[in-house]
Amino acid sequence: MNLQAHEAKLLKKLEDGVERTVTELSDELVMDQAAVVRASLTLNKEGLAETKEIEGFVTNITAEGRNALDSGLPETHLVNELLDKGKAIKDITTKNVGVVLGVAKNKGYVTVSGGMLEATEKGKESLGKKEKELCILEDIKNNKTVDRKDLDVLKSRKLAEYSFRIVRKIKATKKGIDFAKKTDTKQEVSKLTPTMIKSGKWRDVVLRKYNVNAPVAKVYPGKRHFVAQAIESVRKIWLEMGFKEMTGPMIQTSFWNFDALFVPQDHPAREMQDTFFLDLTAKKINNGFVNSIKKAHEKGTDNSLGWQYKWSEEMARKSVLRTHTTVLSARTLSQIKKGELPAKYFAIGRCFRNESLDWKHLFEFNQVEGIVVDENANFRHLLGYLKEFFGKLGFERARFRPAYFPYTEMSLEIEVYDNRRKGWIELGGAGIFRPEVVVPLLGKDVPVLAWGPGFDRIIMDYYKIRDIRDLYKNDVKQLRDMKQWMLG
Amino acid sequence: MPTVTLDKKTVLNLIGKKVSDEVLKDRIAMIGTDLEKLDKKEITVEVFPNRPDMLSEEGFARALSSFMGIKTGLKKYTIKKENSKVTVKNLPKEWPYAVCAIVRGLKFDDKKIVSIMQLQEKLGVTYLRKRKKGGIGLYPLDKITLPITFTSLLKDKIKFRPLEGKSIIPADKILETHPKGKEYGHIIQELKKYPVFLDGEGTIMSMPPIINSHDVGKITEKTKDVFIEATGTDLNTLKVAINIMLATLDDMGGTIYSLEMDYGTKKFEYPDFTPRKIKIDKKYTEKLLGINLSDNDIKKLLAKMGIGYENGCALVPAYRADILHPMDIVEDIAIAYGYENFEEVIPAVATIAGESQKTIIERKTAEVMTGFGALECKSYHITDEMNLCEKMNTEKRKLIKPENPSNVEYDTLRDNLVSGLMKILSENTHHEYPQNLFEIGDVVVFDKNSETSTNENMHLAFVSAGIDSDFSKIKAVLESTLKSLDIKCTIKEATHPSFIEGRSAEIKLSGKTIGYLGEIHPKVLNNWNLEVPVSVFEIDLSGFVD
Structure with missing residues (x-):
């Protein structure tokens, strides 16, 4: 049985088996009456003490009563004054003679x-x-019990007042008395101080027990934003699979964002409404790939027909906020040296789509990009890498549907099965880069497996976010309370 | 990507076999179209731009039927000769080409007219790039006289009643007032002469690619025979576009008749449905797909895609727009094989993984900041100029802006992070203080020397808001951060319009300012409706990334 300090103190007092009122205990223990009552409730509950509640009086001797105690009742004074001889009423010196006389x-x-x-x-x-x-x-x-009739007499004489009240009388039970005898009487302290530790005083005190269920003040950890946590884990997966990270700017020329990826210059994606174009001084594209890219578009490479139109270098100059991280793959391909194959790269980055903001649409999104440049790579490897990646992210089932992108052939759409919501989530595209992309940048036709699914949907599902804008709402309370990203 | 709504009954009839909705759903997805809706009456699908031939009931069913193994193989189209010609002359160089044909014996009804108009419209929008590459026109043959001429006339010489128009009006009025004129007029507006079709009697049939004449260019349920043309900028594109139309009209029950296209120096009979021959490199195909294929397998798989196979060559139908390279045939083989039937494998290829230097610095920095108990925030890269300048009390400066933002309040690329964190503080005044926030991210600045005249630098910003926040505290955090990251900077007093005078400084690295710190001026706090002291620092980390 664990008694708090007050409770133990009270029980110790009651060890003699004497019944006491709360008032008495409060005086003797130098404790608030309220504290005594609280402590007694616990003792009662534990069967260590009993409390009787009786209706009693609280009496109070008035000033006149105190005078009477000191120097006798007024009628005694009056008799004294008249002891020798009678007096006329007007000569009486006893106070309030009218009342006293009666x-x-x-x-x-x-x-x-x-x-x-x-x-x-x-x-x-x-x-x-x-x-x-x-x-x-x-x-x-003398605190003796007084009859109510007698009190009434005093009250009518204004010698005393009284009122009714419940009086609690507390007495230890047998069990309480036994327990009290065994209870330690060491001093109880709430805080362990360096002095106690050093001096060894801690041996002579009892450290007060805490109520472990009591609510405590909140503290908040510093932590990474949940989107950053998700990115970290996606990055970790590609690293585990032997991929090297690519980085690069968000602002890109159309040349790298579109032309190098065989997106024809009249493609709808290159129109104003979908893409953020930037009001910047356009510089002449001067990078050694212009001619081969131009040829790929106009006449094709190898056995390709190309798009058969007049390619404009000027149009390729226009800067854009990258529409996909695939631009980084294109740039990487242009830098790979011959002896470096096979090579595997990945990137995770913010991309942009000129969209009106609402609960379903955001103008910035995260994409995870990957390429495998390998003479022996094939379509089944592509599916294998993707399946493995999504498996590591916790999606056991992934499926692939034919799709279309100007820069891949085969092209496919990745879907993963969400066990919680019992449905397929569409995550984005993948494929094998077309020779029209690879030959100009790499110098020869090597299979390049490529993918660029989004994963904002996965983050939203994990955190049960309905409104896509909440990804970057930065509500401090929400961020403080949010669980960590636990998927790998 | 174009979405079309197709009549389900017509499609099922054309497929030639009863199929359940479940099978239909699966096959539609696995041929490479996105099913949006399937109900009792309609099929709504998104057709990828590489398959414009699937934009009509006939084309869609043709592809699906062979994919499901019902009507497989290269479909034969018989073309008869009309013995008439179309003269093509005096055209502006911006709109030089036309290909034409006649289709007889059609039985149009409401549905078929809607279907053919939808196909014409969708081809115009997608494959012909909103008619910038070309336009397609159909005419009831009984209203016109052969032979036909495609030429151009000065705009004031052109007058006719446009389709569904009330009266005969001149060309410029058509561009100004007719819905199609308003939509597509810009394509020919700048030309001196506008392209026109004239019939044997010199009647204006149409003004491509804008609008037909109401009098001789309107298809009705009574129309049995049609003249059809495609005009525009690129001959090959036009051929494919008109072939898609013709294959559909043929599938509707019409018979195709060819015409001689007379370009003066060059003459040729059109249409020509001879399939394109593409040599199949079996080894290349097998290697790329990771499967073994016999000659017969290839033949069968190609047949499922409506492609013929003969002597090691694929015979590609004349209406297929997407076959640019033998690779595209490999894709058709893969689709026919079924993406779901490929067994996934991970090859044993050893490569060395590695994180970028930027990522390493970002993560190490975040580790230190979270160690201080700070909460990381993530903001958009695109923000509002007012947040970057005015609210921070900093001078107006040239910033990088998208030309056409859809959201007016997000129209500028950020050049600092602190203003974004201030915005976050201003949106969280109802939450418990102190609030210690940080962000690591890229900001965009001008740089004459780069390819795009811009540069992106990774910054770290930290803000501390609360009654105890002041310069000394923020300086302590900064110094500790720099020390942890092994960055040796000096701090030099400097005034800054965002800060209280005498309580701000610059962070210097070998004489260069790479950041600042200070106690935010009450005026700036007022701008953000903040009621507690805020101290901040921001530092450019890009110099530490290789």
Whole structure:
């Protein structure tokens, strides 16, 4: 049984088996009455003490009562004054003679005749006896039990007042007395201080027990944004699979974002409404790939027909906010040296789509990009890498549907099965880069497996976010309370 | 990508076999179209731009039927000779080409007219790039006289009643007032002469690619025979476009008749449905797909895609727009094989993984900041100029902006991170203080020397808001951060319009300012409706990334 300090103190007091009122205990233990009551409730509950509630009086001796105790009742004064001879009423010096006279007459101590007062024999005899009122007053003063009738007498004489009240009387039970005998009486302290530790005083005290269920003040950890956490884990997966990270700017020329990826210059994606074009000084594209890219578009490479139109270098100059991280793959392909194959790269980056903001649409999104440049790579490898990646992210089932992108052939759409919502989530595209992309950049036709699914949907599902704008709402409370990204 | 709504009954009839909705759903997805809706009456699909031939009931069913193994193989189209010609002359160089044909014996009804108009419209929008590459026109043959001429006339010489128009009006009025004129007029507006079709009697049949004449160019349920043309900028594109139309009209029950296209120096009979021959490199195909294929397998798989096979060559139908390279045939073989039937494998290829230097610095920095108990925030790269300048009390400066943002309040690329964090503080005043926030991210600045005249630098910003926040505290965090990241900087007093005077400084690295710190000026706090002191620092980390 664990008793708090107050409880133990109270029980110790009650060890003698004497019944005490709360008031008495409060005085003796120097504790608030409320604290005594609280402690007694616990002791009762544990069967260590009993509390009786009885209806009692609270009495209070008035100023007149105290005078009477000090120097006798007024009627005694009056009889004294009349002891030698009678007096006229107007000559009486006893205070409040009108009231006193009434009492003295009732008691038969004085007589009145023709304005003259005289003490009776009974009055004179009373001087040798103790008046009953005084006895009662003394009882009150000594905390003795007093009859209610007697109290009424005093009250009518304004010698005392009283009121009703519940009085709690507490007494230890047998079990309580036994327990108290065993209870340690060491001093209890709440805080362990360096001094105690150093001096060894901790041995002489009891460290107060805490209520472990009591609520505590909140503290918040510093932590990474949940989108950053998700990116970290996606990155980790590609690293585990042997991929090297690519990075690069968000602002790109159309040349790298579109032309190098065989997106024809009249493709709808290159129109204003979908893509953020930037108001920047356009520089002549001067990078050694212009001619081969131009040829790929106009006439094709190898056995390709190309798009058969006049390619404009000027149009390729226009800067854009990258529409996909595939631009980084294109740039990487242009830098790979011959001896570096096979090579595997990945990138995770913010991309842009000129979209009106609402709960379903955002103008910035995260894409995870990957390429495998390998003479022996094939379509089944592509599916294998993707399946493995999504498996590591916790999606056991992935499926692939034919799709279309200007820069891949085969092209496919990746879908993963969401067990929680019982449905397929469409995540984006993948494929094998077309020779029209690879030959100009790499110098020869090597299979390049490529993918660029989004994963914002996965983040939203994980955190049960309905409104896509909440990804970057930065609500401090929400960020403080959010769980960590636990998928790998 | 174009979405078309197709009549389900017509499609099922054309497929030639009863199929359940489940099978239909699966096959539609696995041939490479995105099913949007399938109900009792309609099929709504998104057709990828490489398959414009699937934009009509006939084309869609043709592809699906062979994919499902019902009507497989290269479909034969018989073309008869009309013995008439179309003269093509005096055209502006911006709109030089036309190909034409006649289709007889059609039985149009409401549905078929809607279907053919939808195909014409969708081809115009997608494959012909909103008619910038070309336009397609159909005419009831009984309203016109052969032979036909495609030429151009000065705009004031052109007058006719446009389709569904009330009266005969001149060309410029058509461009101004007719819905199609308004939509597509810009394509020919700048030309001196506008392209026109004239019939044997010199009647204006149409003004491509804008609009037909209402009098001689309107198809009705009574129309049995049609003259059809495609005009535009690139002959090959036009051939494919008109072939898609013709194959559909043929599938509707019409018979195709060819015409001589007379370009003066060059003459040729059109249409020509001879399939394109593409040599199949079996080894290349097998290697790329990772499967073994017999000659017969290839033949069968190609047949499922409506492609013929003969002597090691694929015979590609004349209406297929997407076959640019033998690779495209490999894709058709893969689709016919079924993407779901490929077994996934991970090859044993050893490569060395590696994180970028940028990522390493970002992560190490974040580790230190979270160690201080700070909360990482992530904002958009595109923000509002007012947040970057005015609210921070900094000078107006030239910033990088998208030309056409859809959201007016997001129209500028950020050049600092602190303003974004201030915005976040201003949106979180109802939450418990102190609030210590940081962000690591890229900001965009001008740089004459780069390819795009811009540069992107990774910054770190930290803000501390709360009654105890002041310069000394932020300086302590900064110094500790720099020390942890092994960056040796000096701090030099400097005034900054965002900060209280005498409580701000610059962060210097070998004489170059790479950041600043300070206690935000109450005026700036007022701008953000903040009621607690805020101290901040921001530092450019890009110099530490290789």
